[in-house]
Every structure is written in C-alpha cells, then in structure tokens.
Amino acid sequence: xxxxxxxxxxxxxxxxxxxxxxxxxxxxxxxxxxxxxxxxxxxxxxxxxxxxxxxxxxxxxxxxxxxxxxxxxxxxxxxxxxxxxxxxxxxxxxxxxxxxxxxxxxxxxxxxxxxxxxxxxxxxxxxxxxxxxxxxxxxxxxxxxxxxxxxxxxxxxxxxxxxxxxxxxxxxxxxxxxxxxxxxxxxxxxxxxxxxxxxxxxxxxxxxxxxxxxxxxxxxxxxxxxxxxxxxxxxxxxxxxxxxxxxxxxxxxxxxxxxxxxxxxxxxxxxxxxxxxxxxxxxxxxxxxxxxxxxxxxxxxxxxxxxxxxxxxxxxxxxxxxxxxxxxxxxxxxxxxxxxxxxxxxxxxxxxxxxxxx
Amino acid sequence: xxxxxxxxxxxxxxxxxxxxxxxxxxxxxxxxxxxxxxxxxxxxxxxxxxxxxxxxxxxxxxxxxxxxxxxxxxxxxxxxxxxxxxxxxxxxxxxxxxxxxxxxxxxxxxxxxxxxxxxxxxxxxxxxxxxxxxxxxxxxxxxxxxxxxxxxxxxxxxxxxxxxxxxxxxxxxxxxxxxxxxxxxxxxxxxxxxxxxxxxxxxxxxxxxxxxxxxxxxxxxxxxxxxxxxxxxxxxxxxxxxxxxxxxxxxxxxxxxxxxxxxxxxxxxxxxxxxxxxxxxxxxxxxxxxxxxxxxxxxxxxxxxxxxxxxxxxxxxxxxxxxxxxxxxxxxxxxxxxxxxxxxxxxxxxxxxxxxx
Numbered sequence: 001x002x003x004x005x006x007x008x009x010x011x012x013x014x015x016x017x018x019x020x021x022x023x024x025x026x027x028x029x030x031x032x033x034x035x036x037x038x039x040x041x042x043x044x045x046x047x048x049x050x051x052x053x054x055x056x057x058x059x060x061x062x063x064x065x066x067x068x069x070x071x072x073x074x075x076x077x078x079x080x081x082x083x084x085x086x087x088x089x090x091x092x093x094x095x096x097x098x099x100x101x102x103x104x105x106x107x108x109x110x111x112x113x114x115x116x117x118x119x120x121x122x123x124x125x126x127x128x129x130x131x132x133x134x135x136x137x138x139x140x141x142x143x144x145x146x147x148x149x150x151x152x153x154x155x156x157x158x159x160x161x162x163x164x165x166x167x168x169x170x171x172x173x174x175x176x177x178x179x180x181x182x183x184x185x186x187x188x189x190x191x192x193x194x195x196x197x198x199x200x201x202x203x204x205x206x207x208x209x210x211x212x213x214x215x216x217x218x219x220x221x222x223x224x225x226x227x228x229x230x231x232x233x234x235x236x237x238x239x240x241x242x243x244x245x246x247x248x249x250x251x252x253x254x255x256x257x258x259x260x261x262x263x264x265x266x267x268x269x270x271x272x273x274x275x276x277x278x279x280x281x282x283x284x285x286x287x288x289x290x291x292x293x294x295x296x297x298x299x300x301x302x303x304x305x306x307x308x309x310x311x312x313x314x315x316x317x318x319x320x321x322x323x324x325x326x327x328x329x330x331x332x333x334x335x336x337x338x339x340x341x342x343x344x345x346x347x348x349x350x351x352x353x354x355x356x357x358x
Numbered sequence: 359x360x361x362x363x364x365x366x367x368x369x370x371x372x373x374x375x376x377x378x379x380x381x382x383x384x385x386x387x388x389x390x391x392x393x394x395x396x397x398x399x400x401x402x403x404x405x406x407x408x409x410x411x412x413x414x415x416x417x418x419x420x421x422x423x424x425x426x427x428x429x430x431x432x433x434x435x436x437x438x439x440x441x442x443x444x445x446x447x448x449x450x451x452x453x454x455x456x457x458x459x460x461x462x463x464x465x466x467x468x469x470x471x472x473x474x475x476x477x478x479x480x481x482x483x484x485x486x487x488x489x490x491x492x493x494x495x496x497x498x499x500x501x502x503x504x505x506x507x508x509x510x511x512x513x514x515x516x517x518x519x520x521x522x523x524x525x526x527x528x529x530x531x532x533x534x535x536x537x538x539x540x541x542x543x544x545x546x547x548x549x550x551x552x553x554x555x556x557x558x559x560x561x562x563x564x565x566x567x568x569x570x571x572x573x574x575x576x577x578x579x580x581x582x583x584x585x586x587x588x589x590x591x592x593x594x595x596x597x598x599x600x601x602x603x604x605x606x607x608x609x610x611x612x613x614x615x616x617x618x619x620x621x622x623x624x625x626x627x628x629x630x631x632x633x634x635x636x637x638x639x640x641x642x643x644x645x646x647x648x649x650x651x652x653x654x655x656x657x658x659x660x661x662x663x664x665x666x667x668x669x670x671x672x673x674x675x676x677x678x679x680x681x682x683x684x685x686x687x688x689x690x691x692x693x694x695x696x697x698x699x700x701x702x703x704x705x706x707x708x709x710x711x712x713x714x715x
Binding site for chain 2: 003198199202203206207209210213214219249250251252253254255256257258287288289
C-alpha cells in the first residue's frame with residue numbers, strides 16, 4: 001500500500017469506525033489549563049485542580065449522557081484524574097462504551113513573515129508521549145491546526161506547514177496505536193461570504209489529504225475534524241440548509257471515502273446552531289460515504305457550565321443540561337432532530353470569540 | 359468555490375452523470391491512424407480510410423449494442439465520418455443516447471533525464487480544438503497520461519508532470535463544454551506484485567486529485583479512467599476478488615466522492631478478464647460513492663475484429679460478438695455477470711509490452 005501498515009492497523013480501523021457510529025459523537029473536554037481557566041472564571045469559579053476535576057466528573061458521570069458519546073477528548077491532566085470515589089476517569093468512560101482520547105498538540109506559534117498566521121507545535125518526543133497515553137488508556141488523539149481567511153490568507157506557506165504538521169502527527173499516532181483526529185480549523189473570523197469559506201476549505205482539505213498520502217497515513221484509521229462551511233463572523237447568517245449544502249459539497253470534493261467519519265468542530269456557534277447545522281447535513285439527500293457527527297467543546301458544555309456555576313447543589317441540573325445537548329446532537333447525526341431540545345440558559349448564545357485561542 | 363463554475367457547469371455535471379449510468383459504459387474507439395493500422399494488419403486488412411470507416415460503422419450500427427453504452431470515444435477523423443448511407447456517426451450515436459467523445463491528446467514524448475518516462479503532448483490550441491469538437495457534437499474528451507513502475511519509477515518528476523498535464527487539460531475542456539476523462543495509466547509492465555501496483559496507483563491518484571484541485575477543476579463534471587490494480591505482467595496472476603479488493607481500496611483512499619464515475623481501462627487484459635474483474639469490483643460489499651464501469655478499447659473489440667477479418671459477409675457475426683461483449687460488461691457494472699460469454703477469442707490476452715497507442 002501507499003500507506004504504512006502499523007501493527008495497530010486493525011485496532012485503528014475498528015476504533016475509528018466505532019467513533020463514527022451513527023447516533024454518537026465526541027465530547028471535546030480537552031481544554032488546556034489556561035483555557036479552562038477562562039471558562040471557570042466566566043462562572044466565577046477558581047481555576048484550581050480540584051475544580052477542574054469536579055467539572056470533568058460532572059460531565060463524565062452525567063446519567064444517560066455517555067450512551068450518546070463514542071469518544072471524549074481529554075487534556076493530559078485529566079487522563080490521570082479520578083472521580084471523588086477514586087475511579088479513574090478513563091475507566092468510567094470505558095465502562096460507558098466511550099473511547100478516551102488525548103490532545104497532543106502544544107498550541108500554536110506565529111509563522112514568521114506572515115500576517116498573524118500560525119503553525120502548531122508538539123512533534124518533539126511525540127511518539128514517546130503517545131506510547132504513554134496509550135498505556136494510560138487513550139485510543140485516539142487530537143491536534144488542532146489553525147488557518148485564517150484574509151485578503152492574502154491563508155497563504156500557501158500556512159497551508160503547507162499546517163497540512164504537513166497534521167500529516168506527521170497522524171503518522172506518529174498510528175505507529176503508537178492512537179487514531180489521529182485531523183483538525184484543520186479555518187477560523188470563522190472575518191467579513192467574507194460562505195463561498196469564500198467554501199473555496200478556502202476545499203483548498204485546505206485537498207492539501208491535507210495530499211500530505212496524509214505523502215506521509216503514508218492509513219486513512220481508514222483516521223477521523224477528520226473540520227469547520228463547517230459558513231459565512232464569516234462579520235457576515236449575515238444563512239440558513240442551516242445552505243450551510244449543509246456548502247459543507248457537504250466541500251467534503252465530497254476533497255475527503256476520500258476511506259475516511260470513516262467526519263466530526264465537526266463547533267467554532268463560535270451556539271449550542272443550538274451547531275446542532276441544527278449538523279442535523280441539516282444529515283438530512284441532505286446526497287452522497288455521504290463517511291458519517292457526519294460532532295466533536296463539540298463549547299457547543300456541548302455551555303449551558304452545563306452556566307447551570308453548574310461551580311456549586312455542588314447544581315450538579316444534577318447541570319448534568320440534565322448536558323444530557324439535553326448530547327441527545328440533541330445524537331439525533332442530529334441521524335437527521336432526526338426536531339429542534340425541540342429544552343433550551344438551557346445560554347443554548348442559543350453565540351460562543352464566538354474573535355481570533356479564538358485555546 | 360474552489361472549482362471553476364463556467365457557463366457549461368450544469369451541462370458538464372449532467373453529461374458526466376449520464377456517462378456514469380449503472381449498466382452502461384464507454385467504447386474506446388479512438389485508436390489513432392497508426393494504432394488502428396496495427397489492429398487492421400493483424401487481420402490482414404489495409405489501413406485506408408474506407409476500412410477505418412467500415413470498422414467503426416460495424417461497431418456503431420451493431421443492433422442493440424448501443425443500449426449498453428453511454429459514450430464512445432472517437433479519434434478526430436472518425437468524428438467527421440459517416441455511414442455508407444451518409445449519416446454522420448455522431449448522429450447515429452446521438453440517436454441512440456450515446457454521447458460522442460473525442461481523444462484530444464497528441465501522444466507521449468520522453469522526459470529527458472528519466473529512464474524512459476513520458477509526458478503527454480496536446481496543449482497547443484487545445485481550447486480552440488475543443489470548441490471545434492463541441493460544434494461537431496462531442497461532449498466529452500479523453501487524454502492519456504502514462505506512468506511506469508520500476509526501481510526508481512515513477513519518479514516525482516513524472517508524477518508531477520503528468521498530474522499537472524491532466525489538470526490543465528481538464529480545465530481547458532471544461533471551459534469549452536467537454537467533460538474531461540482523466541486517464542493516469544500506470545502500465546502493467548514489470549515483475550512487481552499487486553501491493554507495489556497499489557502503492558503506486560494511490561500515490562499517482564493522490565497527486566492527480568491535488569492537481570485537479572489546484573487548477574479549479576469541477577470534479578462533478580469529470581470522470582476518472584484508471585488502471586485496475588493488478589500484479590505486474592511478469593508476475594503470477596491473482597483472483598478477480600483480489601484485484602477488486604486492492605483496486606477499490608486504492609480508489610476509496612484517493613478519489614473524492616464528488617467524481618460521479620470511474621471507467622476502467624483494460625490495459626493488456628483479455629476481454630473476459632477485464633469483464634470478470636469489473637464484475638468482482640461491483641460485487642464487493644463496500645461503500646463506493648462513484649459508479650464503477652468500463653472504458654474498453656481492445657477488451658471490447660478484440661473478438662469483433664477477428665470475426666470481421668475485413669469481410670462484408672462477416673459483419674453480422676462480428677456485430678453479434680460485439681453485442682455479446684457489451685452486454686457482458688453492462689452486467690459487470692451491476693455485479694451481475696454470470697460468466698459464459700468467454701469464447702476462445704475472449705480469453706486471449708491483449709498484453710503488448712511497452713504498449714503505445
């Protein structure tokens with residue numbers, strides 16, 4: 001094959017396919033310590049390890065929620081944390097039929113000579129880290145590359161560097177038994193229209209899949225985590241059906257059928273927007289050889305966070321809110337969401353933060 | 359979009375989709391004058407225009423055969439020829455819902471500094487020629503790029519050159535209303551095994567689709583004409599199911615779902631081999647977002663040619679042979695081929711080392 005067949009090939013293929021199970025998706029709970037700090041401060045909660053642990057316990061033990069999830073992405077600290085009663089989070093997840101995943105990148109740094117474009121760090125010692133994470137129970141990984149749309153962006157340099165970085169990361173993950181989620185996020189920031197976003201997305205995805213081929217990555221053992229194709233944040237909104245049409249077409253033009261599933265990031269979309277858009281895509285009558293699901297962070301946790309507000313007595317209320325979003329998104333992967341999810345406070349709130357950094 | 363959406367966009371999409379109709383495929387009857395000369399001489403027929411016209415008339419007027427075809431690729435001379443009753447071939451095809459296509463490349467030339475690798479000519483005035491062909495009734499085009507497998511082949515240079523050439527040809531076609539068939543043929547010549555062919559095919563196809571994206575080609579208005587993934591000609595043969603597995607895996611890894619149809623070339627395979635392999639692919643229980651069909655030259659015409667032998671009195675029998683292959687391949691596109699149409703001629707290998715059109 002063009003691709004390198006790692007000793008984990010069958011396991012990677014099986015796990016990637018499992019994550020793409022219709023009706024399930026991914027909870028992105030991999031906020032770095034700095035980023036989770038911003039979330040916690042928005043609800044006046046101190047950013048200490050115990051609070052970070054308490055939040056994640058709330059999420060992973062929410063009754064009924066895990067059945068709608070095939071995977072949860074964790075930050076390194078969380079991979080080793082336990083419930084209050086002493087059970088490892090990874091065990092809680094595994095018992096709930098959920099694969100633990102791990103964020104392995106180390107954030108972005110600027111590309112010299114560009115207009116604020118970036119590439120992603122984290123390749124040094126990556127293989128060793130992946131092996132450790134596999135031993136700790138992780139079975140997939142995530143690496144976020146970031147591109148922006150501007151007058152001269154994304155530049156060919158930014159596209160090549162980020163595509164190449166994603167491909168190197170993916171190849172290393174596969175050698176260590178972790179399914180790589182390939183995430184080339186094109187930020188929504190800007191006044192551009194949906195056509196421009198589509199054009200850039202197609203160009204970026206084509207470069208990614210060429211790079212993955214060059215690096216001998218086995219596509220059957222990967223997942224894609226792209227942005228949806230939408231108008232820029234400073235542009236008028238469009239209907240979910242329009243977003244669905246442009247998004248699925250961009251994917252049809254660039255993502256080979258060997259990729260088992262596509263799990264969208266939510267960007268700055270509100271919880272409800274993200275769900276409605278995903279639903280519209282799954283209703284679309286057109287060729288979709290990969291399943292279309294979610295890998296949401298903010299768009300799954302926003303109302304939950306607000307309901308919790310850091311208080312023990314709110315845990316049940318918060319867990320109910322999470323269940324509502326999980327169920328809604330599960331239905332969206334099947335195209336059966338009717339938009340009737342009990343909207344928690346903040347579910348319709350835009351989560352867009354200009355020039356968002358993790 | 360990333361793709362160029364010109365005035366012909368809807369028509370291109372419609373025609374590409376029609377050519378990819380399940381149950382139908384393409385007859386590649388675009389042999390250049392030199393190449394058809396070799397075919398004719400193999401049955402002791404003189405290579406003059408009237409004989410070339412007679413052969414193509416035999417094919418295009420075969421009763422019921424056209425119902426199994428969605429397209430026929432023609433050589434330039436044939437685009438302007440008529441039946442002996444004076445009806446333009448193009449009209450005969452159109453009347454039977456077969457889309458006329460046209461070979462637009464001008465053959466291969468060696469790339470200096472490589473070990474016999476080639477690039478394809480044909481860009482000069484290509485746009486203007488496409489316009490002419492469109493006026494004459496053509497609605498799709500074909501351009502053959504050739505790559506070979508060797509210890510250091512295909513080289514990165516050869517892959518890039520041929521991928522870029524195919525992409526440039528494709529966009530020029532689309533600007534002028536012709537659906538481009540993208541044909542990156544990896545030759546079977548060699549002692550390599552099927553895994554090697556698969557690796558090379560995947561690398562080449564990935565480069566081709568990257569180039570098509572760079573050149574803003576509208577994938578929904580294209581077709582792919584690849585080689586099947588097989589062992590090299592000097593290697594032991596394998597079962598059709600194995601060929602199907604490796605071929606479909608390679609395509610699933612590289613060909614975006616936006617492409618409506620994949621129409622295989624037959625390379626040096628016998629008529630029966632080509633049909634059985636295509637059938638096995640369509641029987642394979644795996645998700646295939648494009649139709650899998652045929653664009654066969656030799657593998658559709660071999661027995662027909664031999665049966666005809668240039669004699670008027672053999673025409674009806676020759677047409678029956680042709681109908682038989684068309685029907686067999688139609689069934690193969692549906693995974694319903696039951697075998698049994700293999701006469702002695704149909705099993706004859708058509709492999710020619712270092713094959714040049």
